[in-house]
């Protein structure tokens with residue numbers, strides 16, 4: 001229907017750890033948890049139990065891990081003025097979680113978060129930060145990494161400062177954030193009832209240089225320890241999902257491409273450019289990078305489209321114009337597919353803002369399909 005189609009639908013699934021016990025109750029992906037507190041209608045019924053435990057374990061130390069830890073640890077009166085979903089606010093108000101462990105398989109030099117986001121969580125009111133000073137010792141390989149990366153240097157400095165700064169810790173019921181380094185998840189152990197998680201078994205790790213990537217990777221030491229908890233959030237990265245018939249690299253979870261041009265392979269193993277089909281964002285590069293990274297990524301794809309257009313690669317062979325939006329609308333109608341146009345999205349947006357204004361918040365999220373779809377027509 002179109003001369004050019006750009007796939008930019010991101011990454012809406014999760015990487016899997018592949019360790020025993022991963023399907024026990026009380027274990028969620030951080031993505032599901034983020035969708036839950038942000039009011040995504042597919043996760044509004046998730047109802048994580050925040051009342052039966054005082055300890056949550058977050059696996060991974062990227063920015064998403066910091067985001068979910070911050071939601072669990074921030075004072076409720078600060079969350080009340082944000083656009084967090086009402087059901088999450090109610091649940092967090094009753095939460096008994098006081099300790100959050102952020103577990104990384106590598107060290108503080110390799111923590112995947114960035115400085116701004118780290119500073120935000122370190123600045124959460126009345127939060128006691130725990131970092132083992134011994135974990136901050138650096139090897140010559142770490143020093144090399146720090147020399148090469150300003151981002152890693154800033155993160156490492158912030159963690160070192162947090163480990164040594166004087167903190168007030170005599171407040172009753174004070175919340176705690178524990179950074180745990182050099183630990184990788186080995187398995188999840190069930191509670192007595194057998195269906196929910198009660199502990200995470202962690203294997204201690206050390207770093208080894210990986211010749212091929214030049215990176216230091218975590219390897220197990222054969223020493224294990226158990227961490228008691230009632231909630232686990234796996235924050236080890238998102239994963240894109242394939243669309244039927246679309247070339248897809250299952251291992252990397254991306255659409256194979258050359259500067260945004262979608263590639264497939266013929267039977268002889270030669271790469272073929274899928275004419276008129278392009279990709280941008282996490283679906284193109286994998287789930288890394290902040291908004292600015294995606295802007296550069298999109299520019300590259302658009303430059304490829306312009307170049308192909310100038311080279312006459314996008315002109316249809318028959319010369320007849322493609323039907324475009326008109327054809328798409330007809331096809332959707334023919335298949336009886338209900339869709340939400342942009343004007344419908346705008347109606348939801350203004351309803352949410354209006355309801356938020358009455359409550360002194362940026363917006364009140366509509367969180368179920370039953371309420372969202374009528375709002376489109378309303």
Ligand code: NAP
Nearest residue numbers: 060061062063064065105106112235236237287288289290
């Ligand atoms: P991420 O930055 O790639 O972090 C993933 C974390 O999971 C890393 O600590 C990684 O450790 C760990 N990990 C991966 N596989 C593992 C395994 N099998 N076992 C144990 N640990 C494992 O991913 P993310 O936090 O999902 O964030 C995705 C992107 O969105 C990032 O680029 C992030 O900066 C961005 N983001 C930005 C913001 C913001 O700007 N405010 C907010 C949220 C997200 P290793 O390093 O050892 O692999």
